[in-house]
Amino acid sequence: xxxxxxxxxxxxxxxxxxxxxxxLFDSKAIFVxxxxxxxxxxxxxxSEYVDLALLTDGLxxxxxxxxxxDVAYRYFSTPNRKFIVADTPGHIQYTRNMVTGASTSDLSIxxxxxxKGLVEQSRRxxxxxxxxxxxxxxxxxxxxxxxxxxxxxxxxxxxxxxxYAARLNIADVQVIPVSALTGDNVVRxxxxxxxxxxxxxxxxxxxxxxxxxxNMVDVRFPVQYVIRPHNNGHHDYRGYAGQVASGVMxxxxxxxxxxxxxxSTIKEVSTADGPxxxxxxxxxxTVRLEDDLDVSRGDMIVRPNNQPQVAQNIEAMIxxxxxxxxxxxxxxxxxxxxxxTRALIKELRYGLNINTLHRDEDATNLTxxxxxxxxxxxTQPLLADSYHKNRTTGGFILIDEVTNNTVAAGMIxxxx
Amino acid sequence: xxxxxxxxxxxxxxxxxxxxxxxESIFIIREVVAELERPGLLFSGGKDSAVLLHLAAKAFAxxxxxxxxxxxxxxxxxxxxxxxxxxxxxRRGVRLxxxxxxxxxxxxxxxxxxxxxxxxxxxxxxxxTIESHQLNALMGGARRDEEKARAKERVFSFRDExxxxxxxxxxxxxxxxxxxxxxxxxxxxVFPLSNWTELDIWNYIERENVLLPSIYFAxxxxxxxxxxxxxxxxxxxxxxxxxxxxTEMVRYRTVGDATLTAAVSSSATTSRAIVEEVAxxxxxxxxxxxxxxxxxxxxxxxxxxxxxx
Ligand SMILES: Nc1nc2c(ncn2[C@@H]2O[C@H](COP(=O)(O)OP(=O)(O)OP(=O)(O)O)[C@@H](O)[C@H]2O)c(=O)[nH]1
Ligand SMILES: [Mg+2]
Numbered sequence: 001x002x003x004x005x006x007x008x009x010x011x012x013x014x015x016x017x018x019x020x021x022x023x024l025f026d027s028k029a030i031f032v033x034x035x036x037x038x039x040x041x042x043x044x045x046x047s048e049y050v051d052l053a054l055l056t057d058g059l060x061x062x063x064x065x066x067x068x069x070d071v072a073y074r075y076f077s078t079p080n081r082k083f084i085v086a087d088t089p090g091h092i093q094y095t096r097n098m099v100t101g102a103s104t105s106d107l108s109i110x111x112x113x114x115x116k117g118l119v120e121q122s123r124r125x126x127x128x129x130x131x132x133x134x135x136x137x138x139x140x141x142x143x144x145x146x147x148x149x150x151x152x153x154x155x156x157x158x159x160x161x162x163x164y165a166a167r168l169n170i171a172d173v174q175v176i177p178v179s180a181l182t183g184d185n186v187v188r189x190x191x192x193x194x195x196x197x198x199x200x201x202x203x204x205x206x207x208x209x210x211x212x213x214x215n216m217v218d219v220r221f222p223v224q225y226v227i228r229p230h231n232n233g234h235h236d237y238r239g240y241a242g243q244v245a246s247g248v249m250x251x252x253x254x255x256x257x258x259x260x261x262x263x264s265t266i267k268e269v270s271t272a273d274g275p276x277x278x279x280x281x282x283x284x285x286t287v288r289l290e291d292d293l294d295v296s297r298g299d300m301i302v303r304p305n306n307q308p309q310v311a312q313n314i315e316a317m318i319x320x321x322x323x324x325x326x327x328x329x330x331x332x333x334x335x336x337x338x339x340x341t342r343a344l345i346k347e348l349r350y351g352l353n354i355n356t357l358h359r360d361e362d363a364t365n366l367t368x369x370x371x372x373x374x375x376x377x378x379t380q381p382l383l384a385d386s387y388h389k390n391r392t393t394g395g396f397i398l399i400d401e402v403t404n405n406t407v408a409a410g411m412i413x414x415x416x
Numbered sequence: 417x418x419x420x421x422x423x424x425x426x427x428x429x430x431x432x433x434x435x436x437x438x439x440e441s442i443f444i445i446r447e448v449v450a451e452l453e454r455p456g457l458l459f460s461g462g463k464d465s466a467v468l469l470h471l472a473a474k475a476f477a478x479x480x481x482x483x484x485x486x487x488x489x490x491x492x493x494x495x496x497x498x499x500x501x502x503x504x505x506x507r508r509g510v511r512l513x514x515x516x517x518x519x520x521x522x523x524x525x526x527x528x529x530x531x532x533x534x535x536x537x538x539x540x541x542x543x544x545t546i547e548s549h550q551l552n553a554l555m556g557g558a559r560r561d562e563e564k565a566r567a568k569e570r571v572f573s574f575r576d577e578x579x580x581x582x583x584x585x586x587x588x589x590x591x592x593x594x595x596x597x598x599x600x601x602x603x604x605x606v607f608p609l610s611n612w613t614e615l616d617i618w619n620y621i622e623r624e625n626v627l628l629p630s631i632y633f634a635x636x637x638x639x640x641x642x643x644x645x646x647x648x649x650x651x652x653x654x655x656x657x658x659x660x661x662x663t664e665m666v667r668y669r670t671v672g673d674a675t676l677t678a679a680v681s682s683s684a685t686t687s688r689a690i691v692e693e694v695a696x697x698x699x700x701x702x703x704x705x706x707x708x709x710x711x712x713x714x715x716x717x718x719x720x721x722x723x724x725x
Contacts, residue, residue: 001432058563241475242446272473278429284475395590404599
């Protein structure tokens with residue numbers, strides 16, 4: 001059984017939480033006591049039907065206002081797959097929480113209200129999904145019950161989205177007409193929309209192919225922690241613990257340790273259960289080398305003929321997440337893989353208009369939820385790939401050194 | 417370059433979901449130790465904390481677990497669980513820090529609640545224990561599938577100087593780039609098992625032969641009905657007048673205070689049998705067994721805001 005991480009996205013009230021509630025309910029992943037509590041609350045609020053959004057809107061403030069504020073994680077499985085679902089907020093004020101949910105997902109479901117069509121927030125979220133390079137996207141055209149199950153309405157939205165998506169970088173897109181409220185095309189195929197020949201959402205989620213999403217080619221092993229037992233049995237033991245970011249590693253492989261560039265050979269790859277023959281993402285393992293080198297957290301073990309950039313000048317797209325605007329000249333903390341250092345914002349190349357995808361080269365700052373391309377210089381070199389090539393070694397966060405808050409998500413375009 | 421077409425090779429390199437969860441948890445535990453100076457692990461002796469301790473041991477093998485474990489002893493615990501705690505601590509060679517609710521009551525630091533529940537008053541004891549041992553990061557076995565407020569919490573969850581959680585103002589948490597930087601007076605709670613479900617935990621216990629207190633497996637016990645739940649007769653939990661005591665085969669799905677934690681009828685004496693029961697159950701573990709969450713719709717959220725784990 002494998003694991004599929006899903007995140008919802010889309011504008012306020014498009015029905016994300018209801019859709020997830022419906023998905024859980026119709027796949028029988030709701031427990032009796034959870035349903036009782038949701039029924040009771042719906043009834044107390046004078047609602048005519050059971051409000052399935054209450055299954056994920058778990059905070060008091062969310063229930064009172066009927067909106068989602070922060071990501072809720074839900075879990076269910078079918079015989080073939082375990083699903084981790086992140087239900088994210090649609091409100092623009094909480095975009096950073098949407099990005100939190102989307103950053104770890106394999107598949108994103110962007111909802112669109114059939115009555116409203118693509119609104120700015122649907123475009124913003126679809127754009128963020130493409131920027132984060134979430135490998136699979138589903139556009140769920142929701143509330144089809146409110147437009148008489150009209151094929152024409154659906155086709156218009158599909159066409160509009162296809163035009164917009166042509167300018168984005170998304171490999172796999174499915175567009176599905178649904179009603180989260182009635183359950184049409186969520187788990188069951190809809191009888192109200194015989195004109196739709198495709199799969200239900202659930203069928204698609206169960207069958208989407210993810211085997212080729214991870215990068216099995218470029219060996220990248222960021223050292224997370226050095227294991228040095230202070231006991232008699234393991235006097236000279238020195239193990240480099242970490243999670244394989246990409247590629248496949250095994251004993252006998254010739255490697256180099258970056259940033260020093262010193263070559264060695266892998267003596268053993270192991271876990272607490274003993275040596276492993278092949279290590280690949282997302283395995284957490286311990287690597288031992290033939291030579292006694294000075295290797296510490298933040299270093300990276302790679303193959304000699306396939307190396308990331310050792311770079312202090314970084315070109316990147318960022319999504320700014322703080323109320324305080326980003327300014328050129330600002331100094332921030334940066335964390336990329338297991339490396340933490342400092343960065344100076346050298347230049348804002350452009351701010352991006354989400355609706356038109358127009359690049360504003362005169363922009364002087366980025367405010368909350370804005371996206372732009374920047375150029376930074378780090379105090380110590382990063383071991384970096386482009387985010388397009390590698391979602392692990394190409395991503396970073398920026399940290400305000402006064403408040404310690406995470407203020408931006410970054411995706412590397414180029415490192416030198 | 418990404419391999420775009422599905423090949424036999426890429427299918428071969430797909431980790432099963434329990435191993436993927438294990439890898440994620442080990443990554444998180446190592447990250448805590450690498451980035452935070454004085455971490456600890458909250459060890460209640462329950463199944464989730466037993467799995468967490470097992471993962472911690474695996475994360476640093478062949479070295480020892482590099483942090484102490486912390487137990488907040490309400491004084492209302494099951495003896496089997498305390499015995500298990502002590503045996504595990506000895507076997508793993510870790511240091512145990514105990515925060516005693518009874519001592520705090522005796523010293524007048526906290527006042528016992530009228531209903532006898534020590535659920536709320538364990539929060540100040542937890543906060544005191546963290547402070548007196550200067551622990552700035554505590555790992556816990558809480559899972560997001562347990563409860564709707566937990567479903568909202570980050571893996572790295574910050575608490576202000578009063579130990580409080582602000583659910584409307586959580587830090588963004590991107591990819592696996594956890595930001596562990598603390599402001600003065602702040603502490604952090606880390607939940608490496610966030611993405612595990614009850615069924616995952618049992619599958620893992622079976623796969624890894626994780627040791628547990630005996631009360632997790634079906635055994636005969638004197639019980640009585642209260643609010644539709646089965647409570648065990650215990651020095652701190654006596655039947656009232658009209659509550660009839662009978663002997664039944666039961667097991668525990670969660671362990672907390674004996675006064676609050678109910679048993680479920682079961683004949684499952686092995687982890688394999690429990691996996692089957694859990695896969696078929698239609699009631700959540702807290703719904704079935706915890707008096708404390710049934711106080712109000714937002715009981716857990718309120719307790720967490722006060723600093724509860
Ligand atoms: N008629 C109809 N109403 C729907 C459908 N899906 C959702 N709704 C209603 O739309 C409203 C908003 O639904 P939510 O699920 O809370 O929307 P959301 O997208 O999660 O909202 P945020 O998380 O706050 O952005 C609720 O009143 C739902 O009952 C649908 O398919 N048909
Ligand atoms: Mg919602």
